[in-house]
Structures are given as C-alpha cells and as structure tokens.
Amino acid sequence: MNSIQLIDGKEIPVLGYGTWRNTDPKECVDGVVAALAAGYRHIDTAQMYGNEALVGEGMRLSGVPREEIFLTSKINNNNHAYEDALQSIDASLEALGTDYLDLMLIHWPVVQGHEEDWRESNIQTWRALETAYKAGKVRSIGLSNFKVEHLENLLPHCEIKPVVNQIRLHPGVLQTETVAMSREAGMALEAWSPLSPLPQMLEDSSLVALADKYSKTIAQVLLRYSIDKGYIPLTKSVSAARIQENFEIFDFKLSEEDLTVLDNWQWQGDVFF
Numbered sequence: 001m002n003s004i005q006l007i008d009g010k011e012i013p014v015l016g017y018g019t020w021r022n023t024d025p026k027e028c029v030d031g032v033v034a035a036l037a038a039g040y041r042h043i044d045t046a047q048m049y050g051n052e053a054l055v056g057e058g059m060r061l062s063g064v065p066r067e068e069i070f071l072t073s074k075i076n077n078n079n080h081a082y083e084d085a086l087q088s089i090d091a092s093l094e095a096l097g098t099d100y101l102d103l104m105l106i107h108w109p110v111v112q113g114h115e116e117d118w119r120e121s122n123i124q125t126w127r128a129l130e131t132a133y134k135a136g137k138v139r140s141i142g143l144s145n146f147k148v149e150h151l152e153n154l155l156p157h158c159e160i161k162p163v164v165n166q167i168r169l170h171p172g173v174l175q176t177e178t179v180a181m182s183r184e185a186g187m188a189l190e191a192w193s194p195l196s197p198l199p200q201m202l203e204d205s206s207l208v209a210l211a212d213k214y215s216k217t218i219a220q221v222l223l224r225y226s227i228d229k230g231y232i233p234l235t236k237s238v239s240a241a242r243i244q245e246n247f248e249i250f251d252f253k254l255s256e257e258d259l260t261v262l263d264n265w266q267w268q269g270d271v272f273f
C-alpha cells in the first residue's frame with residue numbers, strides 16, 4: 001500500500017483500519033483479519049478501546065507477518081503520570097502480544113477531572129513516550145486531539161519530536177489552524193471518523209452525483225478526500241464487504257474543484273472533537 005514518510009524516517013501506510021467500538025470479540029477479531037486480508041497494513045487501536053488483546057489475536061490469525069503491519073495504540077487518559085504511562089505501554093505490548101508498537105500516541109491532551117494540570121501532565125506523559133522510544137518498545141511517538149494551545153505548550157519540551165497528530169478531520173470539520181500548526185512542526189495528520197458525513201451526504205443529491213461521476217460510493221469519496229488532502233484516514237467497519245469497499249480508493253483522485261466542493265460542504269452533525 002502507498003505510504004508516507006514520517007519525520008523520524010519511518011513509513012506509515014496512508015490508510016488505516018480503526019477499531020473503536022469493536023468490542024464484540026468475534027466482530028473485532030474478524031474485522032482485523034478481514035482488513036489484513038483486504039490489504040490494509042495499518043491498524044489503529046487504543047488502551048481506551050479495551051480491545052488490544054482482540055486486535056493482537058486478529059493480527060496473529062491473519063497470518064500476515066508482524067513486521068508488515070503498522071500498529072498504533074494510544075495512552076489512556078488515566079495513565080498520564082510518567083510511571084503510569086510507562087507501565088501502560090508494557091501492558092499494551094502484553095495485551096497485543098507484540099514486543100513493539102509502530103506508533104504510540106497521547107490519546108487526549110486534557111483529562112477530565114484534571115483540567116488544571118494538563119500542561120505538566122502532557123510533558124510527563126511525553127517523557128514516558130521518549131523513554132519507551134529509546135528502549136525500542138515504540139518505534140514512533142505522536143499525539144492525538146492536540147489543538148494549537150496544547151501543541152504550543154508541549155512542543156518546546158520535546159527532545160524527540162511527535163511525528164503525527166491524530167485528529168477529527170472530514171468535510172464539515174476542517175480544523176484549519178491545528179492542521180497548519182501540526183504541519184509546521186513536521187507532523188503528519190491522521191484523520192479519525194472520516195466517514196462521519198456519510199448519512200447526511202447520502203441524502204444530498206449533489207453529493208450522490210459527485211460520487212457517481214467517479215463511479216465510486218460516497219464512503220470511497222470521503223476516504224479519497226482525506227488522502228487527497230494529504231491526511232491518513234482511519235476507517236472502521238465490521239463488514240468484510242465494506243472493509244473491502246473502503247480499500248478500493250487507490251484507482252482514482254478527486255479534482256481540485258471537487259475537493260473545494262467538499263471543503264465548503266455544510267455539515268449538520270455533532271461537533272465533538
């Protein structure tokens with residue numbers, strides 16, 4: 001699969017299979033197996049999702065060698081102290097049944113109940129990621145849901161620079177300032193929940209026509225939009241057919257005009273990010 005080079009020199013596949021809400025054991029394991037069979041080589045999980053053991057099982061059952069898979073997890077909000085973060089990385093490795101992660105992120109910059117001390121807490125959590133990186137337990141380290149003020153606080157304290165910022169990105173949620181600052185700092189952008197607009201777009205005849213023009217589904221157009229913007233979309237399905245559909249996006253490209261149409265599209269959904 002196509003990949004992007006991160007600022008630490010590692011290669012990251014441009015499309016990832018997400019696993020949020022994959023907590024039913026069979027659905028989770030089968031989803032990972034189906035994604036790897038379809039050709040995905042990038043899996044995104046998190047301590048918060050409670051499914052690391054199932055994701056690891058799916059990876060092993062798939063028969064795809066570990067070294068061919070780019071595997072990401074994220075430090076949960078209750079593991080932000082230095083020692084807690086370090087122990088949680090070991091626990092993730094144990095649950096996943098692997099001796100390294102390709103990428104480990106701080107999942108959220110501000111933890112509920114600790115709104116006052118997020119500045120110091122992010123610095124301590126980052127130190128733990130740097131320690132794990134130096135020990136070879138995580139091959140790249142990065143951030144998730146960091147906005148401008150969180151980046152401004154943390155970046156001056158980073159001995160090792162974060163290589164990605166994983167944030168919500170899709171038509172209707174453009175996060176222009178965060179994208180610009182992340183890029184200035186050399187980070188790649190990962191896009192979570194890229195299919196959020198799908199239900200609304202299916203009701204929109206102009207979007208249906210746009211997808212028809214490319215002989216693609218709206219889901220495929222949304223994933224291609226993300227890639228054409230230079231992002232790394234993470235997408236999730238528990239259906240083998242939709243997992244396959246979402247992978248069939250490497251044989252077309254959206255025109256500049258259509259990217260602009262999507263950038264300007266008015267979303268009526270929630271704004272949680």
Ligand SMILES: NC(=O)C1=CN([C@@H]2O[C@H](COP(=O)(O)OP(=O)(O)OC[C@H]3O[C@@H](n4cnc5c(N)ncnc54)[C@H](OP(=O)(O)O)[C@@H]3O)[C@@H](O)[C@H]2O)C=CC1
Pocket residue numbers: 017018019020021044045107144145166167191192193194195196198219220234235236237238239242243245246
């Ligand atoms: N860092 C963070 O804070 C966050 C990270 N994430 C990560 O990003 C990943 C992606 O986000 P997520 O919201 O899960 O995923 P998506 O934006 O891919 O949306 C998934 C939803 O769309 C449905 N769907 C998937 N493909 C299709 C299709 N081709 N046609 C119609 N419906 C489809 C799925 O249903 P079905 O399964 O039935 O197909 C599911 O309901 C997560 O799984 C997680 O790994 C997500 C949220 C926050």
Ligand SMILES: O=C1CO[C@H](CO)[C@@H](O)[C@@H]1O
Pocket residue numbers: 020046048
């Ligand atoms: O990755 C995520 C999945 O969903 C959670 C909400 O339930 C988010 O908080 C989180 O960022």
